[in-house]
Amino acid sequence: ELKVEQNPLFLSMQEGKNYTIYCNYSTTSDRLYWYRQDPGKSLESLFVLLSNGAVKQEGRLMASLDTKARLSTLHITAAVHDLSATYFCAVDNNNDMRFGAGTRLTVKP
Amino acid sequence: ETGVTQSPTHLIKTRGQQVTLRCSSQSGHNTVSWYQQALGQGPQFIFQYYREEENGRGNFPPRFSGLQFPNYSSELNVNALELDDSALYLCASSLTPGGLEQYFGPGTRLTVT
Numbered sequence: 001e002l003k004v005e006q007n008p009l010f011l012s013m014q015e016g017k018n019y020t021i022y023c024n025y026s027t028t029s030d031r032l033y034w035y036r037q038d039p040g041k042s043l044e045s046l047f048v049l050l051s052n053g054a055v056k057q058e059g060r061l062m063a064s065l066d067t068k069a070r071l072s073t074l075h076i077t078a079a080v081h082d083l084s085a086t087y088f089c090a091v092d093n094n095n096d097m098r099f100g101a102g103t104r105l106t107v108k109p
Numbered sequence: 110e111t112g113v114t115q116s117p118t119h120l121i122k123t124r125g126q127q128v129t130l131r132c133s134s135q136s137g138h139n140t141v142s143w144y145q146q147a148l149g150q151g152p153q154f155i156f157q158y159y160r161e162e163e164n165g166r167g168n169f170p171p172r173f174s175g176l177q178f179p180n181y182s183s184e185l186n187v188n189a190l191e192l193d194d195s196a197l198y199l200c201a202s203s204l205t206p207g208g209l210e211q212y213f214g215p216g217t218r219l220t221v222t
Contacts, residue, residue: 004151031209042199043152043213088151095165095206097142099151 002027002093006100013079014108021074021103023089031092032072034063036085037102043088046074079107112136113202113214121220127188130217134181134202140164141183142211143175146197158183159206187219195221 003026013019023032034046047056049065049072056063060083062075072089084107090099112135122128134141140159144152154167158177172188181202187194197218201211 042215043201045210045212048209090151095142095157096154096167097144097152097211098154101151 002029002091002096002098004089004091004098004100006089006103008103009101010104010106012106012108013076015080016078018078019076021076021087021089021105023072023074023100025070025072025089025091025098027093028067028070029091029093030067032065033090033092033097034061034072034074035088035090037088038085046087076105079105081107081109083107113200113212115198115200115214115217117217118215119218119220121222122190124190124192124221126190127186128190128219130185130187130198130200130219132183132185132200132202132214134183134200135212136181138181138202138204138208138212140203140206140208141177141181142201142203143183143185144199144201145169145194146199146216147193148196152199155185157206164206190221192221195219 005024032049035043047063052067054065065072086102088102114133142157143155146152156166157164161177177183197216199216201213203211
């Protein structure tokens with residue numbers, strides 16, 4: 001059974017700092033997603049990663065995928081308060097999307 | 110704006126009752142997936158519908174059922190509600206079952222008392 005694990009589950013960081021969120025998954029998949037969720041809101045798609053070595057960047061967020069290690073990372077550069085949210089990775093398992101437990105990020109001034 | 114809508118926004122039901130949640134997919138999207146998100150957890154896949162047929166199911170009991178209609182709308186029905194069914198229910202539409210992008214609706218918050 002496909003398992004998706006994220007760490008850390010909680011992350012408190014200061015504005016201006018860098019940090020990385022990790023997402024490990026247990027079986028082969030050709031798609032990995034990163035989503036953002038604000039409290040009480042739905043999911044906002046951030047990145048879709050399709051191949052080994054894929055790297056995508058949007059603003060202060062950069063996601064990468066290593067399919068051999070079954071690992072994806074979401075790197076935050078020079079964090080700002082607006083990035084405070086919960087971030088989920090998800091792996092597509094034949095139309096069954098499996099989500100990690102989420103990383104609750106708080107960026108403090 | 111994704112164009113996926115859900116109703117109602119919030120709902121309170123009593124244990125043992127039945128509930129129907131509704132989703133309207135983006136125009137042209139013939140695939141809809143439903144997810145249950147308990148508080149503080151990631152979404153869990155309930156099932157997917159494609160062209161009005163169930164096209165995959167997660168680890169949920171048969172009292173969770175669905176329907177999809179030709180007009181891109183769909184329903185999630187839950188019978189014999191239990192307290193643990195309290196959650197945010199999300200629908201997501203995509204062009205095809207293997208579509209690269211899923212567009213999530215705003216969700217329905219169900220509380221079972």
